[in-house]
Amino acid sequence: MAVPDHSIDPRIFESARKEFLANGFERASLKAICEGAGVTTGALYKRYKGKEDLFCAVVDQTVKDLYEVAHSRGDRDPAAMSDAELIKGWDMDGPDMMWWMRFLYDRHDDFVLLLSRSDGTRYANFQHDWVAVLTNATSAFLAEAQRRGICRTDVGPEELHILLSAFWTTIYEPFIHGFDWEQIEQHCRIVCKLFNWHKALEFHVEK
Missing domain, CATH: 1.10.357 (Tetracycline Repressor; domain 2)
Structure with missing residues (x-):
């Protein structure tokens, strides 16, 4: 069984936090978050169900x-x-x-x-x-x-x-x-x- 790669999680959190702070949850762009973290949307969705799940993970x-x-x-x-x-x-x-x-x-x-x-x-x-x-x-x-x-x-x-x-x-x-x-x-x-x-x-x- 493949071991999940958590090395990109800090990059996703950093990018997401910046995007949510700048634009708020409703206007925040998952595409911009992925680009800022240098990951694909597929990689993000393997970790989080969607934008709200990611927001909650950031502030958890x-x-x-x-x-x-x-x-x-x-x-x-x-x-x-x-x-x-x-x-x-x-x-x-x-x-x-x-x-x-x-x-x-x-x-x-x-x-x-x-x-x-x-x-x-x-x-x-x-x-x-x-x-x-x-x-x-x-x-x-x-x-x-x-x-x-x-x-x-x-x-x-x-x-x-x-x-x-x-x-x-x-x-x-x-x-x-x-x-x-x-x-x-x-x-x-x-x-x-x-x-x-x-x-x-x-x-x-x-x-």
Whole structure:
């Protein structure tokens, strides 16, 4: 049995990523991708069912990385956390936001593909779907804080989703608008000042 030649896969991914970034999924040309990778369309179709299958393969590792982080954080048991730990989870003064920005910037091109070049693929609603994942991961922590009476109790999952949508829009936009890392660092500092979760959710933060 012949062993599949995977040596051309990096070339296909590089060419596909460039074409999808330039033209978006719907306008991207498989012919241009093949020409850029120096492969035949036959060789491409041996590996991928079509253009959407190729797009999903390009962003697959970034999607896995994102969901791994979301689940690793969301899988903690809020009932086992101290009040201080629950409160700290909403802290915008620490290094956590800069970590997120660096994490996303290290996956810059694929993140942009998901945000603004994915119409026509299963990731067309990525911006909304990602916030839904984070709302689901975060709701239990807010609910536990509410149960303990250490924050306001009138914010439910639906409103939390709206608030997180606004929050993540401020994270999406610099990538969509092509900010470099220095600009994103500065933007991150502004966002940390703009979103004061402790104040908005009225956490009982000791001075």
